[in-house]
Amino acid sequence: xxxxxxxxxxxxxxxxxxxxxxxxxxxxxxxxxxxxxxxxxxxxxxxxxxxxxxxxxxxxxxxxxxxxxxxxxxxxxxxxxxxxxxxxxxxxxxxxxxxxxxxxxxxxxx
Amino acid sequence: xxxxxxxxxxxxxxxxxxxxxxxxxxxxxxxxxxxxxxxxxxxxxxxxxxxxxxxxxxxxxxxxxxxxxxxxxxxxxxxxxxxxxxxxxxxxxxxxxxxxxxxxxxxxxxxxx
Numbered sequence: 001x002x003x004x005x006x007x008x009x010x011x012x013x014x015x016x017x018x019x020x021x022x023x024x025x026x027x028x029x030x031x032x033x034x035x036x037x038x039x040x041x042x043x044x045x046x047x048x049x050x051x052x053x054x055x056x057x058x059x060x061x062x063x064x065x066x067x068x069x070x071x072x073x074x075x076x077x078x079x080x081x082x083x084x085x086x087x088x089x090x091x092x093x094x095x096x097x098x099x100x101x102x103x104x105x106x107x108x109x110x
Numbered sequence: 111x112x113x114x115x116x117x118x119x120x121x122x123x124x125x126x127x128x129x130x131x132x133x134x135x136x137x138x139x140x141x142x143x144x145x146x147x148x149x150x151x152x153x154x155x156x157x158x159x160x161x162x163x164x165x166x167x168x169x170x171x172x173x174x175x176x177x178x179x180x181x182x183x184x185x186x187x188x189x190x191x192x193x194x195x196x197x198x199x200x201x202x203x204x205x206x207x208x209x210x211x212x213x214x215x216x217x218x219x220x221x222x223x
Binding site (some may be wrong): 032040042091 | 150
């Protein structure tokens with residue numbers, strides 16, 4: 001039930017955009033996105049609930065397509081501080097355990 | 111508010127030994143979950159505790175166990191350590207009344223030799 005993330009790794013120049021995808025084989029109740037910098041704890045970015053709502057956070061936004069059981073994280077005009085590993089976490093129903101994807105390593109270079 | 115605190119930060123053990131890891135959640139958070147992080151595998155769910163009761167359990171052998179105390183602090187125990195248990199163990203807490211957002215600790219890096 002572990003969601004599949006793509007791509008596994010991406011390298012961007014400052015100012016470029018990126019999209020990270022998260023797909024599940026199960027119907028989902030929610031999708032979470034977290035970012036982990038090297039040697040640090042994962043930090044919450046946003047949560048999307050069943051309903052297809054798109055959320056935004058500064059220049060980082062995400063969408064949730066219920067029909068496809070897929071979520072996408074959009075990073076626009078990337079900054080050096082965006083570097084890290086991004087994980088999606090999925091929940092089949094509220095209160096259920098989380099399944100995290102294997103992560104997407106994102107590196108932003110000057 | 112203090113964040114999620116995990117101790118110890120680093121541990122080195124040998125095969126066959128057992129280990130106990132500790133997690134103190136954010137004050138007021140009654141839900142604590144544990145994850146194993148290894149390169150290439152991402153975050154694998156171990157178990158979740160809420161009000162001293164195990165609510166969910168991941169697909170790990172019985173050597174992995176946990177418990178939660180009345181003050182919401184949680185411990186994770188791994189017995190008969192194997193080389194493959196080397197990993198970063200993360201715990202996360204949440205306030206279920208305020209949504210499902212997880213707050214992670216910095217983890218315990220376990221090396222099994």
